[in-house]
Amino acid sequence: MSCHTENTFAELLETHLKKHLFIFVLLCSFYLRHSAQSLIVGIPSADVAEKGHLEMTHETQINYWQQPLKWNSFNFFCYGVNQSMELTFVLNNLDNRGSQNRAVGIGFKKYIPFTIAGAESRIYGGGNLMFNAITGKPGVWFYSAFAQRIPVVNTRLTAGITYGQSQVFGFRNLTEGGKSIRVPNNQFCFMAAFEQPITKHFSIIADWYSGDHDLAMFIPALQYEWQHHTFITGYKIPNRADGYNAIILEYMITLK
Helix, strand or coil: CCHHHHHHHHHHHHHHHHHHHHHHHHHCCCCECCCCCCECCCCECCCCCCECCEEEEEEEEEECCCCCCEEEEEEEEEEEEECCEEEEEEEEEEECCCCCCCEEEEEEEEEEEEEECCEEEEEEEEEEEEEECCCCCEEEEEEEEEEEECCCCCCEEEEEEEEECHHHHCEEEEEECCEEEEEECCEEEEEEEEEEECCCCEEEEEEEECCCCCCCEEEEEEEEEECCEEEEEEEEEECCCCCCCEEEEEEEEEEC
């Protein structure tokens, strides 16, 4: 890795952190309390932020062993409206390559609880109205899923469907008339996840999107929860042949 690449990445990361530091400083002045993770790793989970609580999550994806260095980030803010619904704000694709697919979105997620054979079950769904931060062009992202606990071992399995447009799933390159054109990669696809608590604070988790879009990947990960903090480290394995593997680092803080 060249010094120039290292400096460029460091400068970008420093600028990004400075821009958002005041938000964290302001919000951290409130009382902190733990709540459930609103994402598993990459897909929405069956949990929502507790009523009156704000969850802030930052996810970094980094590949430093291939050149040029690749870094991308996703940022999620979730506010609990009641015990089963949250409002969401997302900021996607801040990276070191000047992505033209940076996007912001606002939306919600809600679940309906019930039991099957005495075990916790949930149907949940949500949606976001997305905007490309460069062009201002709007799009949508919807999802719906079913999550089921397995008694005794407490494993939770999740399966569902989702639809996203270019503001979430990116673009694909096609050849038309001998020319390469870039078209929105709007897709319906499946999503699935596995959550296995090992101790009170430690879990093994994994999730997956089908398809060949920007979020189409399998991510196995380890999760550690401590008071109002959640830490996740995992490894991204893309579905697409032209995708790149990456280390996943995720941090969530819960505030009231």
